[in-house]
Amino acid sequence: MNILISKSRVLIGFFFVLILLSGCSNQQNKEQEFSFLFMTDIHVQPERRAMEGFEMAIENANALNPDFVITGGDLIMDALEQTESRADSLYNIYADLAKEFTMPVYNTMGNHEMFGVYKSEVSLDHPEFGKKMFEEKIGKTYYAFEYGGWRFYILNSIDVKEERTYYGHIDEEQIEWLKNDLQKVDENTPICISVHIPFYTIQTQIISGPLAPNSSGGVINNGNEVLKIFDDHNLKLVLQGHLHFLEDLYANGVHFITGGAVCAKWWDGPRNGMEEGFLQIHVNGDHFTWEYIDYGWEVR
Secondary structure (H helix, E strand, O other): OHHHHHHHHHHHHHHHHHHHHHHHHHHHHHHHEEEEEEEOOOOEOOOOOHHHHHHHHHHHHHHHOOOEEEEOOOOEOOOOOOOHHHHHHHHHHHHHHHOOOOOOEEOOOOHHHOEOOOOOOOOOOOOOOEOHHHHHHOOOOOEEEEEOOEEEEEOOOEEEOOOOOEEEOOOHHHHHHHHHHHOOOOOOOEEEEEOOOOOOOOHHHHHHOOOOOOOOOOOEOOHHHHHHOOOOOEEEEEEEOOOOOEEEEEEOOEEEEEEOOOOOOOOOOOEOOEOOEEEEEEEEOOEEEEEEEEOOOOOO
16 A cells, blocks of 8 residues: 555656646747847938838837847938937937837947938037947947847947948957857857848849949948858848848858838838838747738828
8 A cells, every 4th residue: 555655656746747847848948939020221200201100110019019129220311411410309209219119129220320421510529420429329339138048149330431431341349349259159049140231132133233243331341251250150140221122141051131121212102112111030949930011101
């Protein structure tokens, strides 16, 4: 009798442990399943009903209830060749509207956030010249965060030449930071990068022919050097903006997705047939799927 009781207790304990382990496994799987949005090229401004359009995009984003949002740059229209007061007001409009998101927002810097670069009246030593206004109004221009077992890198792909024109470039400060940061990241950790100016694109060749070259402002000029830093890591996804173009390039195990544009043709309707929209990315472990969300805004 005692032997039977002991065996029963052992079996009960065994099944209890199995239930616990199953619960832990389900919890881990649940933690690795998440979704987020990539909303690039918003170009918010008082004109063209852009504020109304951005509010509609935010309303749709909140209804989808993702875990977070990554913006892909060109949040405003624009700071490159505007007065300080105009640029400041555009930043304030974006910041106020972005408060309507019900989930965390991670911002990427675009070329239109670079204050005064094309405005000769703005001196190079102006306290808010270039990326400094973005840093004051929005935050860091490059950083990293972790979610659901993934590591996300938000990079600043905008630099300025001596002749005061922007071009696609990851500066040495970021490169050194990346090298140091990746030393602390497990080689199996899935990685996602967000940049404004693309690493790679086929838009130029589609529009102008297979032999057409990309411009220095259309791609990251030292992109190969930057991506080589990730050679020994599990880079899975690169999210790009700038081109108001939707594409998914797959090379060497990495998806390079240019994410369309929230504003499409700068709030003047579809661009090359592409409607206003943004990406929704569904993640399960180190795999993901994506779809383009047309959030329904129309030009009057």
